[in-house]
Amino acid sequence: MSQGIFHVHFRSSIGDHGEGLVVVTDGHVNGGDQHFLYQGVLPTSSGAVATQITVSKWRAGNTSVVRIDNYLLDTTGHVDYENGALHLKGVVTGHPNLTINIEGRKVADAV
Structure with a gap:
C-alpha cells in the first residue's frame, strides 16, 4: 500500500543533517x-x-x-511501499553543489 507515515532522516552535502515526518497519501x-515543511508528489x-x-x-x-x-529539491531515487522504505537524493534547484540524501522508514499506516 502506498499510504503511510514515514520517519525521514536527511543529510546534506555540506554536512548538516535533520529528521522529520512525512505522510504519503x-x-x-x-x-x-x-x-x-516538505510538500510534493510521489x-x-x-x-x-x-x-x-x-x-x-x-x-x-x-x-x-x-x-x-x-x-525546490529535484529528487530522484526509489520508493518501496511493500517494505516501507524511501531512498531519495535531491539537488537544490539552481544550486547543483547542494544535495540532500533522504532515507525514510514507514512507522504507521495513514488513514
Missing part, C-alpha cells in the same frame, strides 16, 4: 519538522522516483540543512 507527500506504486519537493520555512529559529530557507 494518494500520491501526495506532506510533512515537516520543527521549522520546515508515485502511488513502488519503483523509481523523479519528482520535485518544495521545502518552506514555517517558523524562525533554525536554518535548513542547505542554509537556504525556501527552495
